[in-house]
Amino acid sequence: MKTLCFIHSGRADLPELNAYRSYFSERYRMDIKTEPVNLQHYDIVWFFMGFYRYNPLPHQFMVHEFASLSLPPLAGCKDWLKKQALPLPHLRIFQNENQRSLMSFRDKVPTLTRDMGISxxxxxxxxxxxxxxxxxxxxxxxxxxxxxxxxxxxxxxxxxxxxxxxxxxxxxxxxxxxxxxxxxxxxxxxxxxxxxxxxxxxxxxxxxxxxxxxxxxxxxxxxxxxxxxxxxxxxxxxxxxxxxxxxxxxxxxxxxxxxxxxxxxxxxxxxxxxxxxxxxxxxxxxxxxxxxx
Structure with missing residues (x-):
């Protein structure tokens, strides 16, 4: 069974974390970390994005999920900096089409949208x-x-x-x-x-x-x-x-x-x-x- 690690800042409520863990419970062994350290043993590294600049190892599949656009002040500038500075993932996830359009990445990384849900x-x-x-x-x-x-x-x-x-x-x-x-x-x-x-x-x-x-x-x-x-x-x-x-x-x-x-x-x-x-x-x-x- 492959391993998957979710990485997030710990500052925001992310109800999708528990939802993902439940959904993928029979497919992967999963961990959650609040710092991108000691990730070399995971097959999938899944970041809830801020300014993480982790470069995946050759065997790793990396996901960048944008749970939110940047917050004020200078929200637009922060999003622009993310586009310039972030390494290329294997998959990007956006909350909706508006968010995907506003971020407007111009590379060939596959993207999908996954909206919020309820328990x-x-x-x-x-x-x-x-x-x-x-x-x-x-x-x-x-x-x-x-x-x-x-x-x-x-x-x-x-x-x-x-x-x-x-x-x-x-x-x-x-x-x-x-x-x-x-x-x-x-x-x-x-x-x-x-x-x-x-x-x-x-x-x-x-x-x-x-x-x-x-x-x-x-x-x-x-x-x-x-x-x-x-x-x-x-x-x-x-x-x-x-x-x-x-x-x-x-x-x-x-x-x-x-x-x-x-x-x-x-x-x-x-x-x-x-x-x-x-x-x-x-x-x-x-x-x-x-x-x-």
Whole structure:
């Protein structure tokens, strides 16, 4: 059985890692590393890309997966530098066609797209008592504008109960230290997220209409929708497209004037279903047809 190693920075949530491990469990022996060291014994080295400049050994098959485009500031410049500096892999994986087009590699390396998916647990949530009016799960960097969002929500509903799940900067937590109803829960295991959603009334989708976010899949919006939560958030290009395809009660954060938000119920559209499960998404990508046996 061949060996496969996933390499990533450890800074970002990558639910696709567990999905890949499950999908390929009968085909490869797999490891996960957060540093590209001691890789010579692996047959396949699979990088979730930053600026890794690892040159594969003659027996190795190398994958570059672009889980995200570069983040601000100077996002476009960072992506350009990646194109110039990175060694050639044997396969590149992009999240979607927009991402592949924006990166615009001009070589002959095979590429494919593999969109984000959801775990089955998100389709099986129970109706429980709501401990939180709103839940946010994900990155809390400055581009998400969470300070402004939280102060605005507090001005509309001073007693709002919010669960903030993810790594929160110390400065963000300090700004709301006197607001005990805003809980900073820290990072939790992905398998524990459905339990948090069961306790929450509404999901917050803080994805601004900026590069790269407006071109990329909002995994959390998919998970909120699969769990049956109404969603409060910004509208960007990807979100608008998603809302034309699936039945999601969604309220535009920019238009929020009172609590609770006014939701639109698009019941004529299909609900999130098995087609977005991780195993289906990976299968449709065709990635296994590129990897060595």
């Amino acid at each position: 089955r647990e998100f389709l099986q949530l129970q109706d429980k008592t709501k401990d939180f009016d709103l839940i946010y799960i994900g990155s809390m960097d400055k581009t998400r504008q969470l300070t402004a969002i939280l102060f605005r929500l507090l001005s509309i509903k001073p007693d709002i109960r919010v669960a903030m799940v993810g790594d929160a900067p110390a400065a963000l937590k300090q700004q709301f230290a006197d607001k005990p109803q805003i809980l900073f829960a820290g990072r939790v295991h992905h398998q524990d997220i459905p339990g948090w959603l069961e306790r929450s009334a509404i999901g917050l989708n803080a994805v601004p209409n900026l590069r790269p976010y407006k071109f990329q899949t909002s995994t959390k919006l998919m998970e909120y929708a699969a769990a049956g939560l109404p969603v409060l958030g910004y509208l960007n290009d990807w979100t608008k497209n998603f809302l034309t395809r699936y039945s999601v009660q969604y309220a535009d954060l920019d238009q929020l004037q009172s609590w609770p938000p006014l939701f639109e119920n698009s019941t004529v559209l299909p609900k999130i279903n098995d087609e977005l499960l991780w195993e289906r998404v990976i299968e449709r990508s065709g990635v296994e047809h590129y990897l060595p046996e």
